[in-house]
Amino acid sequence: MAERLAANETMPNLDEWQVRGQEVKRVRLNSLREATERYRCIILLGDPGSGKTTALNHLAFQLAGENPLPPAGGKAGMGGQLPLPLCLSEFGPGLTPETFILEGWGSAVETGRWGASDLAANLEGYLEQGRLFMLFDALNEMPQAGFKERAAALRQFIDRWAGRCNRFLVTCRVLDYGQELTGLQRVEVLPLTEDQIEAFLVAEMVHQDDTCAELWQQLNQAGNQAERDQLYEQLEQELEQRGLLAKWHGLRDTLRQHHGEQRRLLELARNPYLLTIIIQVFLADGHLDNNRAKLMARFTRLLFQWAKGKCRPDQWLDADIQQQALAVMAFETQRRSGFGTHIKTELVKAVMPATVQPDPNWPPVAAPADQVLELAASASLIEMPVDRSSVRFYHQLLQEYFAASELLRRLELAGWSGFSQLSGLDANALWRWPWLESEMPPWERPEESWEPLPPPPPTNWEETTILAAGLLAENADRLLRRLIPVNPVLAGRCLVEGGARVGQPTSQAIIEALLATIKQPEVALRVRIAAGEILGYLGDPRLGELVTIPAGEFVLGSDRPQLEQAGFKWEEWMERETPAHTLHLPKYRIGRYPVTNLEFDNFVAAGG
Secondary structure, three states: OHHHHHHOOOOOOEEEEEEEOOEEEEEEEOOHHHHHHHOOEEEEEEOOOOOHHHHHHHHHHHHHHOOOOOOOOOOOOOOOOEEEEEEHHHOOOOOOHHHHHHHHHHOOHHHOOOOOHHHHOOHHHHHHOOOEEEEEEOHHHOOOOOHHHHHHHHHHHHHHHHOOOOEEEEEEEHHHOOOOOEOEEEEEEOOOOHHHHHHHHHHHHHOOOHHHHHHHHHHHHOOOHHHHHHHHHHHHHHHHHOOHHHHHHHHHHHHOOOOHHHHHHHHHHOOHHHHHHHHHHHHHHOOOOOOHHHHHHHHHHHHHHHHHHHOOHHHOOOHHHHHHHHHHHHHHHHHOHHHOOOEEHHHHHHHOOOEEOOOOOOOOEEOOHHHHHHHHHHOOOEEOOOOOOEEEEOOHHHHHHHHHHHHHHHHHHOOOOOOOOOOOOOHHHHHOOOOEOOOOOOOOOOOOOOOOOOOOOOOOOHHHHHHHHHHOOOOOHHHHHHHOOOOHHHHHHHHHOOOOOOOHHHHHHHHHHHHHHHHOOOEOHHHHHHHHHHHHHHOOOOOOOEEEEOOEEEEEOOOHHHHHHOOOOOOHHHHHHOOOEEEEEOOEEEEOOOOOHHHHHHHHHOOO
């Protein structure tokens, strides 16, 4: 995907955070390469599926294929830097950063590692010379057992070797990032623009056919506009002959419907991974659901169908059997938080069910673990190295989708009365953040930094729960009613991000719980901020609430000696603020709360 995105110029946009005193500004970057030339150590943040790994891999390809970057701040002639991508899901308990790097760099290719044992043997030597660019992917996938200790060790490793002019880049989901690596330059992946979505659509359509793909490559390499116009016309003719032009235009028109519920589909399409799913589902069905979880459900069924076409009939297992076996596997591996997302095959097979029961009216059927895993790998649902020693889902969202379906199945078995039958999990383990200020882990703001507070520490069940709410066929009232007393913020996210369908009483109950959360000073500030953000999407009933300010006198402006005494350097504009003088104002009304983005958007839409 990285090569395709790069070839068709649809790499996601990026913003860097620039902290200037108490101000944080977002500044657009032309590319991730630009950021690496400017900063030695970067934390790359984005939503699930936003393209963090793609951007990291593309950077690695660039660095490997071009003249390497000189060591940042290093002396001329020190040589280039070798990019070394490693997945933090393999940085498990008991490992130091050094042993983790050595295993990933030096272990055999058959195990899914780099197999460069000769290079790995000189790790410290390369670090001493400032010769490495370490690309650490998916901090959020690092196993949770001992997470804080290993994150701290990683930070110490970065601090030590960045001083030797090595470079470092770490990726993480934005809402899972608790500032463990505070001090690294923050760069965020932005949602795709509508022009980027259009370019992505064209690229995916042309890659459905070899002739069209070849024309598209020629078009991108054309030297003048006349040649480009001729190739584009030829490309459209080829697409029309294959029925792809009508599908391209049909999908484009579907995404351009910006009104009502359909707008949610456009917002989903701003995510590269979800846009890939949208395209494949539309090509197969000619229509789309605007619910993320249901799109993923349909996409996995398509993957099963494609895998079946490549499989001998005597080796195939019914898709429903595979679905439930993978769902149990995803749920159980997620529940065992020490595993992370990259798991030894022997451990995966130990938690997989011997039998499953897709239809409750029929007895259980066998689900051989080896067969399920091989079929899932052929369907590109999971990844396994040549020696089959480990397993990971192709994308973390896929694991969370399968875990969501198993969560719902177990809730149904429990009769929605509680969580006693969820293998020892309860509502707190699934959903509750540290809620009160007294419970919230301390966070020390770095000196001279005014970055915002990190989000509340996640339980790692948030995305799974949001997907579960979206999977419920008619309504999600039963699930969200159980969420409200434990985590009303997550209940609100199920409505906003998951497209969960609930009755008006449930929606109102979520809004009231969020309002109550904001008003309680003993609730952690991080939680109250999160509650306010979700409330803004749901529709804050306080918008437009005014209070009356009684008539009276007040002092406007300042005197120059007061400003100088306060430490202000005198500037010309201050003349307009002096001298201090008294004004009398009649009674007036003013908004009780600061103007929100939504209010200002309404103001602009009204012609303001």
